[in-house]
Amino acid sequence: MIRRTAQTLASLFLCFAAGLVHAQSRYNLQPPQTIIAREIYTLHTIILLICVVIFIVVFGAMFYALWRHRKSVGHKAEQFHENTTVEVIWTIIPFLILVFMAWPATKTVLAMKDTSNSDMTVKATGYQWKWRYDYLDEDISFYSTLSTPREQIDNIAPKGEHYLLEVDNPLVVPVGKKVRILTTANDVIHSWSVPAFGVKQDAIPGFVRDTWFKVDNPGTYRGQCSELCGKDHGFMPIVVEALPEAQYKEWVAQQTAKKSQATASAAAEAGKTYSMQELMAQGEKVYSKTCVACHQANGQGLPPTFPALAGGKIATGPIAGHIDIVTNGSKKNPVMVAWKNQLSDLEIAGVITYERNSFGNKLGDMVQPKDIAAARK
């Protein structure tokens, strides 16, 4: 009987919630796009309404007393206190309400945690401050970095529609498929979150966690890193593009083709000797995308965590040390990661050359891709 009443009540709330779901409200959760997000949305609506009802009852009584039992209208205080019956009632009723709330919540928890029978798996790795996606069933992997221009953040240029919520390479998934996301991190804890999917999962260095979603409709969905991860925590969004299955297949084919092209050109780069000009141009491109966040545009860094390159010990020291720290990372200061995992030989060679010949550093030496290949451990 209780169960039936509960179900009726729940479905009533559901109808109410369904009315709200499609409208993008500024006062509520984002419109849900997955079954889990819908369940969360409904759950939140139910619990909020229960809270509002209790609130009105309790504070209705309080404000009634404050109004009617004022001293200024001559109300005399009664001296009653302690009443076991009342006290038992106001202990048991809240308990029953909580049981009523816990029941649907438990079902949703179990559904959220069930990552079995997924159609595909993508590993999302948090970096300071970007995401990397590896499609475990395809040969696709790429980095996903904020694409909002610096001028917009510094209030020099007008801000675009998706200010801070746009990336160069979004995660692309098919609609209607159960996508399992594995999360991990390379440096500190990050959190992979897309509110419209009802997904938020910490990405923890050294451990793998998982979560899942199945998107209802094609579209672009946006989220942000949700665990403080250092300086640019606010600048590593998550963008997911959900495509109809056929278009998704096309995208996969494109990516695979691009990948084999890239492998071919990397092989060509490996043996080639580049001129200073070519290396500097390559280096500037990489620096402004990869290094600038910590070492700053003027090479002054933010010491002590992010040391200066202008006149820096390594950037003006022996070339082997410079190659080693960029390629293999720093043991002493783990913020400086091993860039060999993220950059090609040519890119690393370019950026080292650039660093040794910019910001007032005038060493005049050059690094070639083959030097980097040799330094890879």
Place this chain on the structure above:
Amino acid sequence: MEAAYGHAQDTAHAHHPTGIMRWIMTTNHKDIGTLYLWFAFIMFLTGGVMALTIRAELFQPGLQIVQPEMFNQLITMHGLIMVFGAIMPAFVGFANWQVPLMIGAPDMAFPRMNNWSFWLLPVAAILLVGSFLAPGGATAAGWTLYAPLSIQMGPGMDMAIFAIHILGASSIMGAINIITTILNMRAPGMTLMKMPLFVWTWLITAYLLIAVMPVLAGAVTMTLTDRHFDTHFFNAAGGGDPVMFQHIFWFFGHPEVYIMILPGFGIVSQIIPTFARKPLFGYSSMVYATASIAILSFIVWAHHMFVVGMPAAGQLFFMYATMLIAVPTGVKVFNWVATIWKGSISFETPMLFALGFIFLFTMGGFTGLVCAITPIDIQIQDTYYVVAHFHYVLVAGALFAIFGGIYYWLPKWTGHMYDEKLGQIHFWLSFIFFNVAFFVQHFLGLAGMPRRIPDYALQFADFNKVSSIGAFGFGLSQLLFLYIVVKCIRGGAKAADKPWEGADGLEWTLSSPPPYHSFETPPVVR
């Protein structure tokens, strides 16, 4: 026993330093209480300036006032300073002033240790605030100091760790002092179940402090050795686990939030019966509810960690345990409302703050319940919804209780009535601006704005602007509070021994202000 009281009297009258040495050398619970309260207020302003800088940066999208690395330092230090520098010392200040007066004791049990536990605080505060000057600035890992981000920080982090060690030592000494005083120095006839509720809540809080401050000290020490001695407690590559830091931290952290609210419950439970002119509805159920909340606080810590990827069984356990806390908390709120019911109510400033406390703290309780539901929490964890939630319980909760308590006992402490009209204006300004600042943050959180970000997407702009305006209003209103308190100390209408008609308790049997040494012969409680 009598001999001991006699002895205290002799030495006390022979030794009475003046000037600055009075405050440095003091072992008097009233002086030390005053020191604690002024220290807390200074730290409250310090943390407040940081909060306003944060809100100024968030006034509109884009970076204007501070850069991200400075922003992260500010949010971290705002949290640490408000928790350890403002709220906790303020409540210890109340305990120092009020516990001996309310139980009829001549002083705290260990007066010299009392002096030492206070004077550790400025040392810790200098280390903490001074860490802004360290190379790389203050720690920017958030007040929760999560590893491995805390491992990356500069020497500011080490200064914060030492500050936390010192603050912890101070808290533990303070707690030992309070427990010993309450258990051993009550006036004849005052059984435990006759103690004022404020004393009860502090007794339970002191046990919580002793239980969890060493846990925090352990966590930050492990961070320290990870930073400098390669111990890898929190580094997976060395066999450690970053999530273990969170488990240890929140095993401290959840009881800690009750450390910051239980004495507030106590203060409100003194104020409400006074101005309703009616005894507290359920004294013993209030005591049991406080104890249940304290016990439950040890088994709910991982509700701060629903997104780290616990197994379903873990999530369910912590969800159920957390929801259970709503029961004793509800009992407290119902009790306060039942106390008001059919009273003879007047609305002096302490009562306004107590009523504001009940109203807003309950809202914070409801959003706490929403956060307790694991699936919903996964949506709002680390968003502004959580920021709104804990400011409702810590500002409208703990801080409003502190304000209420100050206005309630200020006539007793200073011997003067405060300016009632200004007090009421202070309440209404605080109440309105608080809600302007924090209510809209619920909407920001629901819409998905993460916390701890220096810049945000355009759809969050309007509410952030409103919130910043509210924050500045709230911050500036506190200068009025300073003015009211200073004005009251310096003069004003003479306060009667019992300035509040409905007040009850031993402190009101003393003169206003009470003699420097009170209850030298213990009163007898019937």
